[in-house]
Structure formats: C-alpha cells, structure tokens
Amino acid sequence: MAGYVSEAVIRRLPGYYRHLCELEAMGVKQISSQEMGRQMHLIPSQIRQDINCFGGFGRKGYGYNVTSLRQHIGEILGLDHPHSVIIIGAGSIGSALAHYPDFHGETFDTKALFDIDPARVGTNIGGVPVYSMEELDSYLASHRVDIAVLCVPKEAAQEILNRLEAGGVSAVWNFAPLDLQHETDRMLVENVHLSDSLRVLSYRMAHQDGDAPKE
Amino acid sequence: MAGYVSEAVIRRLPGYYRHLCELEAMGVKQISSQEMGRQMHLIPSQIRQDINCFGGFGRKGYGYNVTSLRQHIGEILGLDHPHSVIIIGAGSIGSALAHYPDFHGETFDTKALFDIDPARVGTNIGGVPVYSMEELDSYLASHRVDIAVLCVPKEAAQEILNRLEAGGVSAVWNFAPLDLQHETDRMLVENVHLSDSLRVLSYRMAHQDGDAPKE
DNA sequence: TAGATTGTTAATCGATTAACAATC
DNA sequence: TAGATTGTTAATCGATTAACAATC
Numbered sequence: 362m363a364g365y366v367s368e369a370v371i372r373r374l375p376g377y378y379r380h381l382c383e384l385e386a387m388g389v390k391q392i393s394s395q396e397m398g399r400q401m402h403l404i405p406s407q408i409r410q411d412i413n414c415f416g417g418f419g420r421k422g423y424g425y426n427v428t429s430l431r432q433h434i435g436e437i438l439g440l441d442h443p444h445s446v447i448i449i450g451a452g453s454i455g456s457a458l459a460h461y462p463d464f465h466g467e468t469f470d471t472k473a474l475f476d477i478d479p480a481r482v483g484t485n486i487g488g489v490p491v492y493s494m495e496e497l498d499s500y501l502a503s504h505r506v507d508i509a510v511l512c513v514p515k516e517a518a519q520e521i522l523n524r525l526e527a528g529g530v531s532a533v534w535n536f537a538p539l540d541l542q543h544e545t546d547r548m549l550v551e552n553v554h555l556s557d558s559l560r561v562l563s564y565r566m567a568h569q570d571g572d573a574p575k576e
Numbered sequence: 577m578a579g580y581v582s583e584a585v586i587r588r589l590p591g592y593y594r595h596l597c598e599l600e601a602m603g604v605k606q607i608s609s610q611e612m613g614r615q616m617h618l619i620p621s622q623i624r625q626d627i628n629c630f631g632g633f634g635r636k637g638y639g640y641n642v643t644s645l646r647q648h649i650g651e652i653l654g655l656d657h658p659h660s661v662i663i664i665g666a667g668s669i670g671s672a673l674a675h676y677p678d679f680h681g682e683t684f685d686t687k688a689l690f691d692i693d694p695a696r697v698g699t700n701i702g703g704v705p706v707y708s709m710e711e712l713d714s715y716l717a718s719h720r721v722d723i724a725v726l727c728v729p730k731e732a733a734q735e736i737l738n739r740l741e742a743g744g745v746s747a748v749w750n751f752a753p754l755d756l757q758h759e760t761d762r763m764l765v766e767n768v769h770l771s772d773s774l775r776v777l778s779y780r781m782a783h784q785d786g787d788a789p790k791e
Numbered sequence: 792t793a794g795a796t797t798g799t800t801a802a803t804c805g806a807t808t809a810a811c812a813a814t815c
Numbered sequence: 816t817a818g819a820t821t822g823t824t825a826a827t828c829g830a831t832t833a834a835c836a837a838t839c
Contacts, residue, residue: 369806371779375772379753393820402758405820406808413822421821422815438775439782453702457672463771468778487668508777532781534774538594543617549784551777555768556678557590559749560653562723562766563683564586566747567654569764584830608796620796621832628798636797637839 366414373411374438376401381431393424440468444507447500449521451476451491454536455512460487469508473500497521501528511535519544581629588626589653591616596646608639655683659722662715664736666691666706669751670727675702684723688715712736716743726750734759 380401384392394405394412401408412418412425418433419425435441446464448455451474458464464471465488474491476482482493492500500506501524509530513521518537522544525533532549535541542550595616599607609620609627616623627633627640633648634640650656661679663670666689673679679686680703689706691697697708707715715721716739724745726733733752737759740748747764750756757765 366783367806371776372772374779375769375775376755378775379772395820401755404808406810407806409821410807410823417822419821420815421813422819424820437779437782439778440775444778444781453672453675457668460668463774469774507781508774532777534777540591540616549777549780551773551780553770553773554590557587557594558766558768559678559684559723560590560593560655561586562747562749562764563654563659564589564652565764565766566659566722567652568581582830610796619832621834622830624797625799625831632798634797635839636837637795639796 364414370411370414373403374434377408377411378431378434378438378440381427381434384427385431389427391424392427392430394419396424443467444469445505446471446508446510447473447475447506448489448510448512449475449494449497449525450512450517451478451481451486452512455510456486458510458512459489472504472506475500498524498528501525501530506530508532508534511537511541513537515539522548579629585626585629588618589649592623592626593646593649593653593655596642596649599642600646604642606639607642607645609634611639658682659684660720661686661723661725662721663689663704663725663727664709664712664740665727665732666693666696666701667727670725671701673725673727674704687719687721690715713739713743716740716745721745723747723749726752726756728752730754737763 380397394408397403398405398408409419412430412434415433415437418430432441446469448458448471451459455474455476459471459474463469471487471489474486474489475494475497476491477494479493481491484491506525506528507530509525509532511518511521511525511533515537518535518539518541522533522541526545526548530548532551533541533545535550535552536555538554538556540552542552544550595612609623612618613620613623624634627645630648630652633645647656661684663673663686666674670689670691674686674689678684686702686704689701689704690709690712691706692709694708696706699706721740721743722745724740724747726736726740726748728736730752733750733754733756737748737756741760741763745763747766748756748760750765750767751770753769753771755767757767759765
C-alpha cells in the first residue's frame with residue numbers, strides 16, 4: 362500500500378485540483394468519477410485509480426465530496442503549507458513571475474529577486490525587492506529558501522545552480538532552456554521549457570488532418 | 577510506414593532538437609545513439625526508435641550526422657517555415673512573451689498585441705504594437721494569423737477563443753489556467769499551465785526521500 | 792576485413808481500461 | 816430494499832527496452 366506513484370499520475374493531480382477548485386467555486390458539493398470524467402474528458406476508472414494511489418476519499422454509492430477531495434489533493438500536492446520563493450533574473454520572464462498573483466499568496470510567497478543589472482538592483486518589481494546577484498550567497502546563508510525560480514540565460518544557469526545548491530535551496534523551477542534535472546541530486550528541479558511546448562504546437566500544425574509524418 | 581506517432585515521442589522531439597543544436601554549436605559533426613543517450617540520459621534504443629518514426633536518418637556503423645539530423649527534426653517540428661503570431665493580453669506574461677527573442681525570429685514572428693486597457697493601446701511592447709481588443713476581429717479578417725498566444729484571465733478566455741476560431745486562427749498557445757483543448761476542434765490548442773508545473777514541483781518536495789504518499 | 796552502429800522485430804514492462812464484488 | 820458508485824483486481828493495450836541481422 363505504501364506507494365510508488367507513477368509520473369503519469371503525478372502530472373494529472375494538478376488538473377484534478379484545478380477542476381475541483383472550480384466545482385467548489387460553483388457550489389457543487391458532490392461528484393462521481395463518472396460525472397467528473399465526462400467534464401474532464403477522462404475515463405472514470407482512471408480517476409478512481411489515480412485517487413486511490415493516495416487513499417479512499419470517496420463513499421460507495423455516493424461519490425466524492427468536492428471540498429474534501431479538493432483539500433486532500435491540495436495536501437498531497439503540498440499546497441497546504443507555505444513555500445518561500447526567490448526569483449533569479451529580473452528580465453521579462455522573471456519580472457512577469459514577480460507579478461504573478463499565485464506567487465504572493467499563502468502557499469507561495471516571493472521574498473526576493475536577484476539580478477546582475479545594477480540599474481535594477483534596489484528597485485521593486487511587483488512588490489518584490491531586487492538584490493544584486495552578489496548578495497545571493499549571503500541571502501541564502503541567512504534565509505530559508507524553498508524554491509528558486511531560475512530565469513537567467515542558459516549560459517549563467519549552471520553556475521547559479523551550484524550556488525543555490527551550496528546555499529541549501531530545496532528546489533528549482535527552471536525556465537532556462539536546458540535540462541537541469543540530472544545536474545543535481547540534492548535539489549529537486551522542474552524544467553518548464555516554454556519553447557518545447559511551442560514547438561510541440563508547431564509540430565501539430567505541420568502534421569494535422571492526417572498528414573502522415575512518414576511517406 | 578505512414579505513421580501514427582505517439583504523444584510520448586512527439587513530446588521528446590523538442591529535447592532532441594535542443595540537444596542537437598547544442599552539439600552543432602559545439603562543432604560536433606557526428607554522434608551515435610549510444611553517446612547521445614549517455615548525454616541526454618535516455619536509452620539508445622529509444623532514441624533510434626523515436627527517430628525512426630520519421631525515417632532512417634542515420635548510417636549503419638557511423639551514427640548520425642548532427643547537422644543533418646538537427647535539420648530533419650527541425651522540419652518535422654515545422655521550424656523550417658515561418659509562423660505569424662499575435663499575443664492576446666498585454667499583462668505581465670503577454671508583455672514578457674513580446675520580449676521573448678524566439679518570438680522575433682524567422683520561425684515565429686510576433687505581429688501584434690491586443691489588450692483591453694486603453695492606457696496600453698497605441699503603445700509598443702518589445703517592438704510589437706498594442707491594439708485594442710475591439711480591433712481583434714477586423715485584424716483577423718485582414719491578416720493571416722498562425723498562432724494566437726492567449727494571456728488573459730480565465731474568465732475572458734472562452735469568449736476570445738470563439739473570436740479566434742471565427743477569425744480563422746490555426747492554433748492557440750494557451751497560458752490561461754484552464755483546459756481549452758477540448759473546447760474546439762477546428763483549432764489546435766496547446767495548454768501551458770505554468771501553475772501545474774509548479775504544483776508538481778511542490779508535490780515532489782512533499783514526497784521526496786521516500787515519504788510514502790500512503791501510510 | 793573487423794568493428795561499430797543502425798533499423799527493426801521481438802520481449803518486457805507499465806499504464807490504462809474494464810469488470811465486479813463490496814457497500815453506502 | 817434497489818440503485819449507485821466506490822475500491823480493487825484482472826485484462827488489455829501501448830510504450831519502452833532488448834536483441835540482432837543488415838550493412839557501412
């Protein structure tokens with residue numbers, strides 16, 4: 362029962378969470394896996410299988426209580442406790458994330474931004490103070506940082522990763538276009554790879570309506 | 577031979593493309609699936625299997641020519657021809673993407689930004705002119721748009737999606753936090769779901785070092 | 792030629808789907 | 816009770832990995 366949970370299941374959890382939040386906001390109290398499957402375009406038995414990796418949160422003959430299931434999945438995702446966040450790189454993406462409402466909530470709270478550009482240092486972006494990159498190590502020495510968001514050019518990524526690791530950062534959310542997950546085993550890394558997602562879209566455009574990829 | 581290509585293979589293609597670009601930049605001329613597997617942390621036979629969905633681009637006893645394979649995969653991804661792009665929503669994410677260098681190249685070229693805020697209309701963000709949302713439909717009537725990047729609040733997304741579809745847009749790159757892929761079948765949609773990615777990271781932080789997800 | 796490495800078929804493994812007994 | 820729906824086991828399906836003949 363103590364469970365290995367497959368990557369596929371983990372990646373579906375945020376979708377369930379999002380959907381349950383919406384149902385809750387709409388005042389829906391109860392839902393069956395069948396109805397939820399219809400709404401999310403998933404097969405009911407997959408939903409039950411996924412949820413049961415973590416426990417039996419439903420009631421036979423009734424279905425699931427929306428709020429209770431939302432809370433359970435929130436806890437499973439670790440959204441029930443706070444994470445301190447810093448953003449490295451105050452370029453356009455870093456600045457955009459500093460404005461992101463999700464990053465100024467109870468779950469994720471952005472404490473600082475770091476940048477090499479002296480013109481930005483000392484300013485305030487979306488309410489977040491911008492520090493010099495030179496201050497990073499001393500900042501890490503005196504503050505607990507759960508998540509560092511990496512928004513620097515890929516040339517700078519590796520060196521910064523080492524400093525984050527040395528500074529005891531738990532996890533990195535990486536926006537630089539390179540795979541960092543294998544570069545470290547003391548820190549968790551999640552790669553975003555925005556351009557990969559765009560290229561997948563481009564692939565589909567090139568191959569839609571039965572264009573055979575091979576002649 | 578005319579091939580169905582699985583989702584899993586498609587999602588790995590951008591990774592191959594990125595890696596081959598890097599090898600090319602480093603002046604590497606030739607590579608075997610074994611060496612590439614070592615570098616990318618993939619199994620050689622998977623790389624060969626993936627590539628062979630599209631054709632035999634290698635040479636027995638030699639491996640692959642880096643430039644040639646990079647070009648082939650680039651074509652497969654549709655990166656060899658131009659895509660016109662518009663961005664809907666000039667908030668922080670929309671603006672950040674307007675500054676994104678990839679969006680001002682030969683493959684992806686950003687032509688216009690649309691926003692409801694009158695203060696932004698008429699300005700220029702990253703060299704891209706900002707138009708009023710009211711001008712969207714007439715713009716679509718007179719310009720071919722390949723990709724619309726959706727960076728609006730989720731409440732506004734559905735109505736705009738309908739207008740994009742009516743205007744003949746081919747594909748949508750969706751940054752709004754809702755699943756749009758099933759809402760349309762005439763347009764292709766790729767959902768980014770940034771917050772899902774962050775939540776997966778949060779999940780891993782909560783369950784690392786053998787924390788059993790189930791007691 | 793001998794060595795290397797592909798392209799491809801076959802074997803394995805894991806994830807998805809179906810089925811159904813338990814039970815609310 | 817009868818109907819509904821879960822939790823879970825079993826069956827199916829598809830993706831990954833291994834093996835190897837072909838051949839550069």
